[in-house]
Amino acid sequence: MRFSCLILFFFLSRGNALAHKVTVFAWVEGNTVLGESKFSGGKKVRDSEIIVWDLNGKELLRTRTNQKGEFSFPIPAKTAMRIELIAGMGHKAEWTIPLEDIDETDAARDAQRPLPESAGKTDPGQAVPPAASIDPVQLEAIVEKAVTKALDKKITPLTRMVADLEQKGPTMNEIVGGIGYIFGLMGVAIYFSSRKKKS
Amino acid sequence: MHISEGFLSAPVLGVGIILAAAGTSVGLKKLKEDKIPQAAILSAAFFVASLIHVPMGPSSAHLILNGSLGLMLGWVAFPAILIALLLQGVLFQFGGITTLGVNTIIMATPAVLCYYLFAGFVHKPGALSHAACFACGFLSVFFSSLLVGTALMFTQESFLEVAWAVVIAHVPVMFIEGLVAIFCMGFLKKVQPELLPKWPAAQQQAALDNRAKMVEKQV
Numbered sequence: 331m332r333f334s335c336l337i338l339f340f341f342l343s344r345g346n347a348l349a350h351k352v353t354v355f356a357w358v359e360g361n362t363v364l365g366e367s368k369f370s371g372g373k374k375v376r377d378s379e380i381i382v383w384d385l386n387g388k389e390l391l392r393t394r395t396n397q398k399g400e401f402s403f404p405i406p407a408k409t410a411m412r413i414e415l416i417a418g419m420g421h422k423a424e425w426t427i428p429l430e431d432i433d434e435t436d437a438a439r440d441a442q443r444p445l446p447e448s449a450g451k452t453d454p455g456q457a458v459p460p461a462a463s464i465d466p467v468q469l470e471a472i473v474e475k476a477v478t479k480a481l482d483k484k485i486t487p488l489t490r491m492v493a494d495l496e497q498k499g500p501t502m503n504e505i506v507g508g509i510g511y512i513f514g515l516m517g518v519a520i521y522f523s524s525r526k527k528k529s
Numbered sequence: 530m531h532i533s534e535g536f537l538s539a540p541v542l543g544v545g546i547i548l549a550a551a552g553t554s555v556g557l558k559k560l561k562e563d564k565i566p567q568a569a570i571l572s573a574a575f576f577v578a579s580l581i582h583v584p585m586g587p588s589s590a591h592l593i594l595n596g597s598l599g600l601m602l603g604w605v606a607f608p609a610i611l612i613a614l615l616l617q618g619v620l621f622q623f624g625g626i627t628t629l630g631v632n633t634i635i636m637a638t639p640a641v642l643c644y645y646l647f648a649g650f651v652h653k654p655g656a657l658s659h660a661a662c663f664a665c666g667f668l669s670v671f672f673s674s675l676l677v678g679t680a681l682m683f684t685q686e687s688f689l690e691v692a693w694a695v696v697i698a699h700v701p702v703m704f705i706e707g708l709v710a711i712f713c714m715g716f717l718k719k720v721q722p723e724l725l726p727k728w729p730a731a732q733q734q735a736a737l738d739n740r741a742k743m744v745e746k747q748v
């Protein structure tokens with residue numbers, strides 16, 4: 331009876347958080363880095379320190395998570411980054427953003443930069459300029475921006491899904507597997523102690 | 530309670546590993562063959578207990594059960610907790626491999642301490658035994674919190690600050706652990722008292738008491 335209560339308690343409380351594993355997950359969107367952090371079990375890590383390092387161990391910047399456990403900062407430098415979350419009481423997690431991710435968005439940023447000027451040029455003109463007069467470079471920039479925007483829109487939910495998957499708590503398989511390991515070790519211990527007895 | 534990887538400096542990790550190895554070897558020496566299954570079951574219970582969370586305010590903590598485990602196992606708590614922590618580290622990513630030694634010390638030392646403090650009282654009648662069990666569950670978590678503070682003291686934060694934060698976060702867990710210990714020990718006392726520590730001594734005592742009663746009756 332008490333055992334079943336415990337089991338019930340265990341399942342009921344799985345939705346809540348616990349404070350012994352934290353995860354941080356970050357991705358690049360445009361020229362900012364977005365991220366979220368959680369204690370395993372789903373509770374957000376509120377108001378905790380985020381430190382961003384480059385891979386050589388140089389500190390790039392510090393920020394804090396907000397009330398929803400999210401954080402964001404502009405890309406500080408064109409290097410790979412290691413994002414470290416300090417959640418207090420001995421809890422820490424990190425996430426690395428490789429250089430390729432930043433390279434890509436750097437290209438996007440380059441593409442975005444000329445755009446405001448071109449927009450400034452085209453908009454005030456009352457008549458829409460004939461298509462032939464559009465500079466191919468500008469056209470490329472416009473298309474690239476539009477595509478990036480659309481892709482971002484489509485991909486963001488997926489990124490969040492990946493983030494959730496990344497931050498999943500232990501599954502039933504792992505729990506049962508662990509218990510199995512313990513009993514296996516018990517068998518080994520009994521085997522050795524029985525051999526000792528015989529000899 | 531589990532300290533993550535990369536938090537502690539190398540000397541602290543080293544000391545943790547050495548102490549944990551020493552405790553484990555003492556535990557293995559004291560592990561008699563007939564106690565092996567009991568140790569394994571309690572190790573499994575400890576392994577799963579960390580998944581039971583007690584939500585509380587902004588943070589929340591999980592059951593540890595190191596008090597009950599220590600009360601029943603004594604020094605054998607060291608190998609039992611070490612194995613459970615290793616599996617938690619590998620399978621759940623709680624704690625970590627390098628911090629295994631430190632985490633073992635944090636959870637197993639209070640267990641052994643509680644064994645020496647309270648094992649003598651378990652077979653005492655009624656309220657005294659309940660009080661001892663509650664104190665055992667309660668204090669083991671309390672001592673563990675202090676040890677977390679000690680381990681972190683050497684890295685960045687001040688002892689009082691961390692220890693206070695950890696103790697506060699674990700207050701509900703302390704009460705729950707105390708109650709769990711009362712129920713577990715009460716149940717075992719009724720069903721299988723030989724699983725509890727110091728059973729032969731208690732039995733002798735009971736026999737003596739009985740004889741004394743008989744003598745009184747005859748007189």
